[in-house]
Amino acid sequence: MVKEKTKKKKKLGPGVCNFCGKKQPLCYICPNCGFTICQRCFIEHQKLFTQNGITWLCINCSSWHTL
Structure with missing residues (x-):
């Protein structure tokens, strides 16, 4: 079984x-x-x-991400 590597999307x-x-x-x-x-x-x-300086909210899709 070969595991495919998933490419991480850029955050910065x-x-x-x-x-x-x-x-x-x-x-x-x-x-x-x-x-x-x-x-x-x-x-x-x-x-x-x-709100806390650690996570940010995408105002386009309303998902939370870490800084």
Whole structure:
């Protein structure tokens, strides 16, 4: 029996922020839907995305992820 390796989806990296629309070197990426938020927007609007600073809520698909 051969076990297939599943490729982990990226959770952090460069991308275009879906919140401000700018290309940023560090973004949080939702592995479920691909929603991308840059670190600057995340910090500025922290109350929308996190309550404890350890996990964040994807506002696109409503799933929780660790930082």
